[in-house]
Amino acid sequence: MQQPYVADLAPEQMRDRLHEALSIYVRAMGYPASVARRRAPMWAEHALRPGWRAAAVLAPAAEEDHAALRGTLLGIAYGYTGASHQWWYEQVHRGLSRARGSTAAEQVLEDYFELTELHIHPSAQGQGLGDALLGQLLGGCPASRVLLSTPEVVGEANRAWRLYRRRGFEDVLRDFRFDGDPRAFAVLGRALPLTMTTA
Ligand SMILES: CC(C)(COP(=O)(O)OP(=O)(O)OC[C@H]1O[C@@H](n2cnc3c(N)ncnc32)[C@H](O)[C@@H]1OP(=O)(O)O)[C@@H](O)C(=O)NCCC(=O)NCCS
Structure with missing residues (x-):
């Protein structure tokens, strides 16, 4: 087996590999397989949105x-x-307006790239691939900042939190509840570009 590598994915490549991508997502998040089927139309629609970009980690069989x-x-x-x-913008705008006022909310949400999904198959986690994938996705991203939401975890003690903190993501909103989801989320963000020179 060759070393895994990271690469950009064009929309048609995402379409071709949507089923595979969704199965990584449900395995990484520990969701039942049925969630993949329900999410498929949303992921396909997202690929049509302005500024959409995707990256993948691939394990090649040959050079x-x-x-x-x-x-x-x-x-x-x-x-x-x-x-x-967008739904996510409206939700975060609501939370930020309550926490900091609507002017601050609009400033934060003025020019951002939403990092919607980032997942590594459980069998490949902990080898630096998530870090490399993040760098690939955000490299050359033209927005002035990147924002994301991730479930709150006690002590920020999981790989997602450690990765985001290591790469300079800071609190935008904590303990936030999106409509229709009982879990608490954090919204994190950082300025772009992201330089990957430091580990
Ligand atoms: C979050 C996620 C994408 C991170 O990807 P990953 O490949 O597991 O994580 P990383 O490669 O960044 O780092 C994992 C560990 O490898 C280590 N590492 C980083 N670069 C490395 C390298 N070049 N070589 C070896 N190890 C390295 C880090 O020290 C890190 O250790 P830590 O977790 O104790 O801090 C992945 O764990 C995942 O899919 N998790 C489940 C789904 C999820 O939470 N997604 C995000 C939702 S918002």
Whole structure:
């Protein structure tokens, strides 16, 4: 087996590998397989949004697989340009307006890339692949900041939190509840560009 590598995914490549990408997502998040089927239309629609970009971690079977973007999918990440008519924007705007006032909310949400999904298959976690995938996705991203939401975890004690903190993500909103989800989330963000020179 060759070393896994990271690469950008074009919308049509995401479409071709949507099923595989969703199965990484449900395995990484510990969700039942049925969630993948329900999420498929949403992921496909997201790929049509302005500023959408995606990156993958692939495990090639042979050297030539690199050039052809072949190999088993081990990780997937995507996001798009945030905009005021989007559900996530509206939710975070509501939370930020309550916490800091609407002017501050609009400033934070003025020009951002929403990091929507970032997942590594459980069998491949803890080897630096999530970090490399994050760098690939955000490299060359034209927005002035990146925002994301992640479930609150006691002591910030999971790999997602450690990765985001290591890469300079700071609190935007804590203990926030999105409509229809009983879990508490944090919204984190950092300025772009993200430089990957330090570990
Ligand atoms: C969050 C997630 C994407 C991170 O990806 P990952 O590949 O597991 O994590 P990383 O490669 O960044 O780092 C994991 C560990 O590898 C270590 N590491 C980092 N770079 C490394 C490298 N080049 N070589 C070896 N190890 C490295 C880090 O020290 C880190 O250790 P830590 O977790 O104790 O801090 C992944 O764990 C995942 O999919 N989790 C479940 C789903 C999830 O939570 N997604 C995010 C939702 S918002």
